[in-house]
Amino acid sequence: MEKLHRASEPDVLKPLAERARLSPESRGRVMGHALGLLADLRAAQTRGWVNQFLQEYRLNSSEGVALLSLAEAFLRVPDPETADLLIADKIGDANWKSHSGKSNSMLVNSATWGLMLGRALVGDEQTGSLRRLISRAGEPFVRQAVGAAMKRMGEVFVMGRTIDEAMKRMKKPENHGFTASFDMLGEAARTKADAERYFQAYFEAIRAVGRDPKAGHSISVKLSALHPRYEVGQYDKCVPELTDMLAQLASEACSQRIPLTVDAEESERLDMSLDIIGSVAKRPELKGWDGFGMAVQAYGKRARAVIAWADQLGRPMHVRLVKGAYWDSEIKRTQVEGLSDYPLFTRKSATDVSYLACARDMLDARNIVPAFASHNALTVATILEWAGDSRDFEFQRLHGMGEGLYERLVREEGYHCRIYAPVGGHRDLLAYLVRRLLENGANSSFVHQLADEQLSEAELLADPVEKIIAVGGVRHPSIPLPVELFGEWKNSGGIDLQERKILAETAAAVAAFPFSPVPKGTDSGAAAETRAATGHVGAAIDRAAAAFPAWSSRGREERATILERLADLLEENRIPLMSLAVKEAFKTLPDAIGEVREAADFCRYYAARTRSDLAPLVLPGPTGERNELRMEGRGVWATIAPWNFPLAIFLGQAVAALVTGNTVIAKPAPQTPEIARAAVKLAHQAGVPEDALILIPGGPEIGAAITADPRIAGVAFTGSTPTAKKIARSLLEGDDRPIVPLIAETGGINAMIVDSTALPEQVVADVLTSSFRSAGQRCSALRLLLLQEEVAANVIEMLRGAMEQLVIGDPGDPATDVGPVIDQAAYDHLMGYRESAKGRWIKTLPVPAQGLFVPPTMVRLDSIDDLSREWFGPILHVATWKAGALEETIARINAKGFGLTMGLHSRIARSAELTEARARVGNLYVNRSMIGAVVGSQPFGGEGLSGTGPKAGGPHYLQRFCAERSVSVDTTSAGGNATLLSLDEGGI
Numbered sequence: 001m002e003k004l005h006r007a008s009e010p011d012v013l014k015p016l017a018e019r020a021r022l023s024p025e026s027r028g029r030v031m032g033h034a035l036g037l038l039a040d041l042r043a044a045q046t047r048g049w050v051n052q053f054l055q056e057y058r059l060n061s062s063e064g065v066a067l068l069s070l071a072e073a074f075l076r077v078p079d080p081e082t083a084d085l086l087i088a089d090k091i092g093d094a095n096w097k098s099h100s101g102k103s104n105s106m107l108v109n110s111a112t113w114g115l116m117l118g119r120a121l122v123g124d125e126q127t128g129s130l131r132r133l134i135s136r137a138g139e140p141f142v143r144q145a146v147g148a149a150m151k152r153m154g155e156v157f158v159m160g161r162t163i164d165e166a167m168k169r170m171k172k173p174e175n176h177g178f179t180a181s182f183d184m185l186g187e188a189a190r191t192k193a194d195a196e197r198y199f200q201a202y203f204e205a206i207r208a209v210g211r212d213p214k215a216g217h218s219i220s221v222k223l224s225a226l227h228p229r230y231e232v233g234q235y236d237k238c239v240p241e242l243t244d245m246l247a248q249l250a251s252e253a254c255s256q257r258i259p260l261t262v263d264a265e266e267s268e269r270l271d272m273s274l275d276i277i278g279s280v281a282k283r284p285e286l287k288g289w290d291g292f293g294m295a296v297q298a299y300g301k302r303a304r305a306v307i308a309w310a311d312q313l314g315r316p317m318h319v320r321l322v323k324g325a326y327w328d329s330e331i332k333r334t335q336v337e338g339l340s341d342y343p344l345f346t347r348k349s350a351t352d353v354s355y356l357a358c359a360r361d362m363l364d365a366r367n368i369v370p371a372f373a374s375h376n377a378l379t380v381a382t383i384l385e386w387a388g389d390s391r392d393f394e395f396q397r398l399h400g401m402g403e404g405l406y407e408r409l410v411r412e413e414g415y416h417c418r419i420y421a422p423v424g425g426h427r428d429l430l431a432y433l434v435r436r437l438l439e440n441g442a443n444s445s446f447v448h449q450l451a452d453e454q455l456s457e458a459e460l461l462a463d464p465v466e467k468i469i470a471v472g473g474v475r476h477p478s479i480p481l482p483v484e485l486f487g488e489w490k491n492s493g494g495i496d497l498q499e500r501k502i503l504a505e506t507a508a509a510v511a512a513f514p515f516s517p518v519p520k521g522t523d524s525g526a527a528a529e530t531r532a533a534t535g536h537v538g539a540a541i542d543r544a545a546a547a548f549p550a551w552s553s554r555g556r557e558e559r560a561t562i563l564e565r566l567a568d569l570l571e572e573n574r575i576p577l578m579s580l581a582v583k584e585a586f587k588t589l590p591d592a593i594g595e596v597r598e599a600a601d602f603c604r605y606y607a608a609r610t611r612s613d614l615a616p617l618v619l620p621g622p623t624g625e626r627n628e629l630r631m632e633g634r635g636v637w638a639t640i641a642p643w644n645f646p647l648a649i650f651l652g653q654a655v656a657a658l659v660t661g662n663t664v665i666a667k668p669a670p671q672t673p674e675i676a677r678a679a680v681k682l683a684h685q686a687g688v689p690e691d692a693l694i695l696i697p698g699g700p701e702i703g704a705a706i707t708a709d710p711r712i713a714g715v716a717f718t719g720s721t722p723t724a725k726k727i728a729r730s731l732l733e734g735d736d737r738p739i740v741p742l743i744a745e746t747g748g749i750n751a752m753i754v755d756s757t758a759l760p761e762q763v764v765a766d767v768l769t770s771s772f773r774s775a776g777q778r779c780s781a782l783r784l785l786l787l788q789e790e791v792a793a794n795v796i797e798m799l800r801g802a803m804e805q806l807v808i809g810d811p812g813d814p815a816t817d818v819g820p821v822i823d824q825a826a827y828d829h830l831m832g833y834r835e836s837a838k839g840r841w842i843k844t845l846p847v848p849a850q851g852l853f854v855p856p857t858m859v860r861l862d863s864i865d866d867l868s869r870e871w872f873g874p875i876l877h878v879a880t881w882k883a884g885a886l887e888e889t890i891a892r893i894n895a896k897g898f899g900l901t902m903g904l905h906s907r908i909a910r911s912a913e914l915t916e917a918r919a920r921v922g923n924l925y926v927n928r929s930m931i932g933a934v935v936g937s938q939p940f941g942g943e944g945l946s947g948t949g950p951k952a953g954g955p956h957y958l959q960r961f962c963a964e965r966s967v968s969v970d971t972t973s974a975g976g977n978a979t980l981l982s983l984d985e986g987g988i
Helices: 009-020 024-044 049-056 062-074 080-091 106-122 129-135 139-157 163-169 192-210 232-256 267-281 303-311 327-337 348-364 377-387 407-411 426-440 446-450 464-470 500-512 526-552 556-572 574-585 589-613 648-659 673-686 700-708 721-730 760-776 789-803 824-836 886-894 909-918
Strands: 179-183 218-221 260-262 292-297 317-322 368-373 394-398 416-422 617-619 625-633 636-640 663-667 693-695 712-718 742-745 751-754 784-788 841-844 857-860 875-881 901-905 923-926 962-970
Touching (some): 009 348, 024 377, 062 080, 062 139, 163 192, 192 232, 192 789, 218 232, 232 260, 232 267, 232 500, 260 267, 267 292, 292 303, 292 368, 303 317, 368 377, 407 416, 500 574, 526 636, 526 663, 526 693, 648 663, 648 712, 721 742, 760 875, 784 789, 784 886, 875 886
Parallel strands (some): 179 218, 179 416, 368 394, 394 416, 636 663, 663 693, 751 901
Antiparallel strands (some): 625 962, 841 857
């Protein structure tokens, strides 16, 4: 199963296509049956207001997307002002009038009427009798109209707000003959309290369904709802606890004699889920119960192997086969992590082939009770063909989708179909379902294609096996492998730390690499080395200056090739480098691999930019003249790096100077000299001359001595704002000293603004990452969280609970989230401030007694203006802002003078546009975390007190290291303008 996870698509698909292939005779029968099902499906589109609602507002239409986007956020907005902004944002530009009266359903038309009234009031129509009429009712009327539409949306996609309501609805005539699998929840648990509440909800639902066992309903359980840290890194804690909770639920379901199915989730959790399900399946108290089951996602390359695993458990297992619900997020995670290949198929037709092969295996299995969840007429017809006269399986469909496909099969032909029925409050559950439905509305889905009147029946029912054979099973051309993501330069490779075996092997290898640290905060190591090295600065600059002409003349291509060789060496030596990052800089394992990857990315990106951007540029001019602009090295550069990115920033600065033809004096932070030594050694091994890159470790005295030397042609510095100002002043001293460039990246009071449309679960996850990952020791880390007043209490409470789940300890331990701070001085500084703010603590955590652990702490502020400086550690400040005051809030952040990073969480596009226009920051992040800028994608660097620019990892960075030299040559000086005199008659 491990080999399948990252295997190439053609290799995985070849046996699947053979298994899914139909004989010509079978294909003929399947097509005939599928055409009948297709007719049933299309006929159902005109029956029932639910179908008509979906038909009128197709998921791929602008109005459909606007409506779903509004539904995703509207019900959680508590304040009228923000609700009005959201309404204007989502429905103000849509053409609801084109849908007026078009449906045969009065309910659909009433919802449309409400949306049309809202559009008339909040849209661009500034005149007209309709607007004048409803403007008397004002904005409350619009909110009521939209609220009514959202209620209709809730009824479309949610079976009931409670289990009793859902069971009652299942008794309605339209559901006659069907059973239900009730799914009680939406979002995953973020806190222990969430998990306990969800567990109790499942338990009570099992009992409620058990009160009417003849109805045949079942319960679906999502493991991520039962534990806030359902992650591979927390395996030793979460898997035993989840096994116990699932066993309790299964035992109750067994006693009630109702089926229980464990839903499938992201591929990174698959192995954990199998361990949990396998353990529960073997419990003696469940022997004889045939109602235990699991879901399998056919888009995963391991789907068929999982079905074989389930069949070998030695007991009856219900298996629900689904296409898959996390496709886009799985693609993105694989790209972000730089993994070798995708864990899933990149073509819809490939997933269809996998589904059919898995379905055939399930029908042939000895211990599997199959359930086929599909809205695809061809898939259903194929399963019916393979099943023959058997009825020992069931179909499943989503509530609110696929109506018409199964009614005749169930009511006339004796097949069984179960409706997957979400249950819960519309406010929370509708948002979750909408995000899933937007995926199901993708252009390639059968649901979408069915609504496309331009598609013929032959196109709708095309054989997916033939499609895959026609393209050789290769990956979708628009979805490159992660290594090819950036086209002109190779993306760095990651380590899949979500694979438990790989994580354990990586942790063991990192731990085994020898390292003898210099005690932090002592004078025996770095300080002594500083005193010894001060006298050698001048000699080192002599060597670098002497090496400059030869290195500069090597040419762009040769220097770029050396950088690419260095990137390869970094990745070949990533375990030793990661070990140094963990043991010297106290980085966790994910941060350590990120450090190596970013360093390699800098090398390859700057190599690519050198080739494309620094070539001599021929400029226009009069005839008889050649004008050219050249970018050349300046001389000896000083690069001064911080300890928080001791490899990535240290090398990023140095290689930028080197590839542009400069030689470099590189000074690492005194806390992290060893990883710098390793980096420089690899650079020399790659081909950088020893005198072109010279390492001078040491403290502030060394840095001052380097920057004071008049032969230094430029300085690249990352660190504190006060130190950057000192360097800037030193570069101006001496009347005879040249004016040289300073590239400075410094810190910031980085703020995240959250309005009441934001999804709290997403906000909490991003706040934890942005504030406490790397122990808050990132320049980009979140320092100031600004919550809209109406949602502040709820978000803070969720944050408090989520903080309690953080693991603080040894950074080399795979379970650790937060390690120690860098040294004693940093510890004392942060702890002193934290103690001074004790009366304003919202939440703080216990930490190990030994080590430089600063407790992650959340501090309440009375005002945005109460924070005037950066605290470089795991301390998060929280203040509130008033609805409607977004522009004023941004202005108050700008007034602090820093301009590094800012975050915004909002579902209002116009709020994002306003923030983008008003924020004075180098990097703005919308609806995501604020850390982890990617080379080439998110160039990093600030303005104001946060830096000078240009931005590291961006297309304008290298030019700052260069001298621009213009050359103009009179080409007629040797006698006559040969170019002009040789012109022909121009076609005359």
